[in-house]
Amino acid sequence: AQSVAQPEDQVNVAEGNPLTVKCTYSVSGNPYLFWYVQYPNRGLQFLLKYITGDNLVKGSYGFEAEFNKSQTSFHLKKPSALVSDSALYFCAVDSNYQLIWGAGTKLIIKP
Amino acid sequence: DADVTQTPRNRITKTGKRIMLECSQTKGHDRMYWYRQDPGLGLRLIYYSFDVKDINKGEISDGYSVSRQAQAKFSLSLESAIPNQTALYFCATSGRLADAYNEQFFGPGTRLTVL
Numbered sequence: 001a002q003s004v005a006q007p008e009d010q011v012n013v014a015e016g017n018p019l020t021v022k023c024t025y026s027v028s029g030n031p032y033l034f035w036y037v038q039y040p041n042r043g044l045q046f047l048l049k050y051i052t053g054d055n056l057v058k059g060s061y062g063f064e065a066e067f068n069k070s071q072t073s074f075h076l077k078k079p080s081a082l083v084s085d086s087a088l089y090f091c092a093v094d095s096n097y098q099l100i101w102g103a104g105t106k107l108i109i110k111p
Numbered sequence: 112d113a114d115v116t117q118t119p120r121n122r123i124t125k126t127g128k129r130i131m132l133e134c135s136q137t138k139g140h141d142r143m144y145w146y147r148q149d150p151g152l153g154l155r156l157i158y159y160s161f162d163v164k165d166i167n168k169g170e171i172s173d174g175y176s177v178s179r180q181a182q183a184k185f186s187l188s189l190e191s192a193i194p195n196q197t198a199l200y201f202c203a204t205s206g207r208l209a210d211a212y213n214e215q216f217f218g219p220g221t222r223l224t225v226l
Binding site (some may be wrong): 043094 | 201215220
């Protein structure tokens, strides 16, 4: 069965430091991977996706993600965190046009 | 105007009542989805529809039903609400049938409380 794991419930980062939010996946066939962000009292917003091609994918708000096939990972990164990046982040994998979701990681950026 | 709208935004109801949550989209997408979100569980798929004549059960369809009234409208019903259906409900849309691997666009959510 296809699945996504986000091993950290919460990640704390100081403003200005680089951040990483981890995601690993288990799929049969080629993985199609997504990152979404949810700000408080809002719906989810698409950040970026990996379908094929370059392993480093750039997305919205300065975020990027690195696809690593050998480690079955798709970690979300940003070189310099902002307080406004504080939110809930979800990783997901496509399975026949449905998304299988991770449980989410709460990212807290401290001034 | 928002591309994906949900009504109502908040609803408090009592056990046993019938509730309908509505979703409308102006994105011209064929695929529509209903999810529920519970703390620590992420999003779980309730039902999805790839066009007006196509309705499919998701991971947690028991206790729910849906209606795809038009390409732009997808309603979720709780025939007899129970307290463990208290959750945040999201509608989402994604692409045309000919498209592949599109991202999903989410509505603002409906916060449902069943007493």
